[in-house]
Amino acid sequence: MDRCGQLCVGIDPHPGLLSAWGLNDDAAGLERFSLTVLEAVGEQAAALKPQVALFERHGSRGLAVLERILAEAAAASVLTIADAKRGDIGSTMAAYADAWLRDGSALAADAVTLSPYLGYESLRPALELALATGRGVFVLALTSNPEGASVQHAGGADSVARRITVAAAADNRAAAGLGSVGLVVGATVGQAIAGLGLDLAAVNGPLLAPGLGAQGATGADLAATFGAAYPNVLATSSRDILKAGPEPAALRAATARTLAGLAG
Numbered sequence: 368m369d370r371c372g373q374l375c376v377g378i379d380p381h382p383g384l385l386s387a388w389g390l391n392d393d394a395a396g397l398e399r400f401s402l403t404v405l406e407a408v409g410e411q412a413a414a415l416k417p418q419v420a421l422f423e424r425h426g427s428r429g430l431a432v433l434e435r436i437l438a439e440a441a442a443a444s445v446l447t448i449a450d451a452k453r454g455d456i457g458s459t460m461a462a463y464a465d466a467w468l469r470d471g472s473a474l475a476a477d478a479v480t481l482s483p484y485l486g487y488e489s490l491r492p493a494l495e496l497a498l499a500t501g502r503g504v505f506v507l508a509l510t511s512n513p514e515g516a517s518v519q520h521a522g523g524a525d526s527v528a529r530r531i532t533v534a535a536a537a538d539n540r541a542a543a544g545l546g547s548v549g550l551v552v553g554a555t556v557g558q559a560i561a562g563l564g565l566d567l568a569a570v571n572g573p574l575l576a577p578g579l580g581a582q583g584a585t586g587a588d589l590a591a592t593f594g595a596a597y598p599n600v601l602a603t604s605s606r607d608i609l610k611a612g613p614e615p616a617a618l619r620a621a622t623a624r625t626l627a628g629l630a631g
């Protein structure tokens with residue numbers, strides 16, 4: 368983020384985007400799409416975020432493409448966040464952690480998104496492996512979709528989102544610089560951060576903020592929404608940038624425009 372700015376570009380090969388890029392909705396199309404994004408904007412963005420669901424829908428061939436993209440990104444020193452939103456009971460969580468965060472795993476990324484709705488502590492195997500391997504996790508706290516509020520705002524002054532935030536802050540307490548436990552907090556959440564009394568700056572971890580562009584949030588919204596925590600925000604945009612493709616120059620221009628729209 369210090370070097371490239373506060374933008375992550377999503378690799379979301381939706382069927383409609385594949386078609387708009389003149390690609391087939393198959394593993395070969397997926398591969399061309401993903402490699403194009405990696406080659407075009409990999410050095411421009413702070414990280415790339417492949418949306419795992421859009422690879423999974425192609426079965427084993429799609430996952431093989433994802434493995435290749437993660438490996439090529441690592442070889443090019445481009446950071447990756449696998450947006451897999453994993454979460455399960457602790458013993459199974461250890462297997463998810465192994466898949467996404469272990470050195471040498473075919474699906475290893477630099478970070479993975481996690482869902483804490485089986486209890487934050489159920490994520491412990493992933494939190495520990497991330498710390499041990501120099502990787503990171505992004506735990507869902509306040510998601511960008513309007514339906515998320517029904518769960519995440521529940522609990523009044525001791526809301527679910529607040530508990531997740533406090534737990535992440537505790538895990539990052541001993542970190543020098545930003546800790547390995549980040550949170551997902553949507554760029555679209557508006558007043559909810561203040562309304563729920565969340566101290567996001569105290570989390571001392573990166574804040575992945577989806578919702579820019581296609582979901583309606585702007586760069587200016589981000590600074591206002593996150594306030595003192597804004598320096599730790601990594602905004603992420605997928606469709607709004609990807610729709611500029613497939614020409615690499617157009618993807619780079621869309622990424623540069625998005626970066627320029629982010630405050631300071």
Ligand SMILES: O=c1ccn([C@@H]2O[C@H](COP(=O)(O)O)[C@@H](O)[C@H]2O)c(=O)[nH]1
Pocket residue numbers: 377379418450509510511512551553577578579580581582603604605606607
């Ligand atoms: O709260 C969340 C968590 C994850 N996402 C993911 O981010 C991208 C957003 O795509 P856009 O095209 O920029 O809307 C997508 O992969 C989501 O699954 C999110 O939107 N909100």
